Amino acid sequence: MxxxxxxxxxxxxxxxxxxxxxxxxxxxxxxxxxxxxxxxxxxxxxxxxxxxxxxxxxxxxxxxxxxxxxxxxxxxxxxxxxxxxxxxxxxxxxxxxxRTVYTWHALISAYTKLGDGHSALKLYHGMLLDGIHPDKDVVSWCALISGYAEYGHSHLAIDMFKSMQGEGVKPDNVTFLWVLKACGSLEFLPDMPSMGMACKPSKYLSFCSMKKMTSHDVVSWGVIITGCVENGSCLAALKFYEKMAKEVTFPDKVTFLACLRACAYTCTIVEGRWTHRMIVMSGLESDIAICSSLVDMYSRCGCIVEACDVFEKCPFRDIAMWGSMIAGYARHGSRSHVEKCLRGLQHEGLEPNGELITSVLSMRNHTSPLDICRAYCEHLFKGGNSDVSVEHYSCIINILGRVGQLDEAAGLVHTMPISPNAISWTGLLTSCGTFGDHGLGYRCFDQTKNVDMEACSFTHSPRLVPNASLLGETPTY
Structure with missing residues (x-):
């Protein structure tokens, strides 16, 4: 032998x-x-x-x-x-x-590392049903944390992480990634001090990733950067992106999308253009989601010409792509280009969705003449467009109210097929205060009370209703 x-x-x-x-x-x-x-x-x-x-x-x-x-x-x-x-x-x-506890742990660990929290949690449950009570090690804790995070029970995932720390078990890189996913919502920020983390998400993410994680790959960097952006820490995301560029040759699509969002929200055009060059070098410049994000980033940074150039070069345009371009033109107040894009997307057999409608109405709310607004409203709402929401009607009501067409705005509130919310009524009430229509203002105030008492207390402000005493109410603050 x-x-x-x-x-x-x-x-x-x-x-x-x-x-x-x-x-x-x-x-x-x-x-x-x-x-x-x-x-x-x-x-x-x-x-x-x-x-x-x-x-x-x-x-x-x-x-x-x-x-x-x-x-x-x-x-x-x-x-x-x-x-x-x-x-x-x-x-x-x-x-x-x-099967022993070691074979159970081996398979559970494989699924958690692959990102399949559903299967990891099911295996953990199966292990308990098999009569095996696992040691409280990092694999067992990670199975619970990943499963809860994957199923959307982020609070439970965070609780598991706290308990894990309380037991003195040191998290590994995979566990930190699942915790970052669970903390992808702002609602968990108040819990961070009790987890031994800083209150600010950027500091928390920095603590998890840079201090605790021993190695970084494309996936871990992507989770960290995306988590920063989702928590509103865009500048921190861009700093991590710079560090990532020194360790990883090229980011993946997920990371590029997160970085473009960060550049868009912070209007950092230099980093945005650098990211665009990296995208071209990675061969992702024709990806529809990437193109849409590039258009949004350039338009938010005031570079509408570059946004248009990306849009024109994109080989395929879906409704999201058109929406990004229309939102960009709307943001710059270019009514003619917005209308041209609307005709273009309809020519390709597409119909405006809710997000696109909101972008256009937001522009109309500040720049459009009343006759164009009415014509566009007729176009939007014809055929029972299912994407039209109460927010869109509220936007139209604001447009009519701003130009003093209070009766027409009130008629729309009463005839709209969707029940008006507090925003609909307070928008009209604001216009009543501006133009001195106290009779209609009182009716709006009464309706606002029925819908939302908190909104009602806000409408008492003399800034909204100059003669609040005429409404028979005593202002409260």
Whole structure:
């Protein structure tokens, strides 16, 4: 039988040397029948991530009836899991007649690293049903955190993370990524001090990523940067993006989209143009989502010509793409270009959606003559457009109110097919105060009380209703 040292050399060089492959195949039948030799060979495969050899060893394991060994299965599951082959890892797991806490943990860890929190949580539940009570280690905690985060139970995920810290278990990189996902909403910011983090999301994310995570790849950087943007810390996102550029050759699509949003919200055109160049170098300049974000970024930064250039070069335009371009023109008050784009998207068989309608109405609210507004409203609402919402009607009511057409605005409030909300009534009430129509103002005030008492208290402000005493109410603040 070959010595362990000779076997090590054969396994390590297997993927690159066909002669070593043949030599190993001659050794395996005679020398790897004992679990000890197979165990050592699988250890080497895991260290070198040698999937080819691992599969060959798995065939030998099955052939010689060693596939019932939970120890060997543990190494196989970890090898397949590290190569993102969770189906093969699951197959090895299912073939075991008896599973230990280590084999359960190996498969759970594979799913959490792959980003499948649903399956990780189901496996954890299955482990409990199997009568196995896991040690409170990082794998068990990560299974719970990832599962809750994936199912949308972010509060529970955060609670699990707090408990994990309370038990003295040190989170790994994967756990931090799931915690970042759970903290992707502003509603969790008040919980951060109790988690031992700074209140500001940018500091929290910096703490998690830069201080605790030992290594970074494209996925982890993408989660960190996206988390910053979703929490409103766009400048922090751009700083992380600069650091990422020093470690990773090219970001992925998710990271590019997050960076473009950060540039758009902060109007940092220099970083935006640099990101655009990186996108071109990555070959993603024709991606529809990327193009739409580029148009939005350039228009928000005041570069409408560059936004138009990206729009014209895009090989395919969906409603989101048209919406970004229309919103850009609307933001710049270019009515003729907005109308041209509307005709263009209809010519391509598309219809305005709710977001696009809001963009156009926002522009009309500040720049359009009344006759154009009426004509456009007729165009928008014809045919029972399902995307038209109460917010769109409220915008029209504001337009009519601003130019003193109070009766027409009131008529729209009463005839709109959607129940008006507090914004609809307070918008009209504001116009009543501006133009001194106290009779209509009182009726609007009464309706506002029925819809939203908090909004009602706001409408008492003399700024909105100059003669509030005529409404029979005492102002409260």
């Amino acid at each position: 070959e010595s362990p040292c000779a076997l090590d050399g054969l396994i390590i060089n297997l993927s690159a040397d066909e002669e070593c492959q043949a030599a190993l195949m001659s050794i395996i039948p005679a020398g790897l029948k004992k679990k000890r030799e197979v165990h050592r060979a699988l250890q080497l495969c895991n260290q070198s991530k040698d999937l080819v050899t691992g599969r060959q060893l798995y065939a030998v394991i099955v052939k010689h009836g060693l596939d019932s060994s939970s120890l060997l299965a543990d190494y196989l599951i970890r090898l397949f899991g590290s190569c993102a082959l969770v189906q093969e890892a699951s197959y090895v797991f299912q073939a075991l007649p008896q």
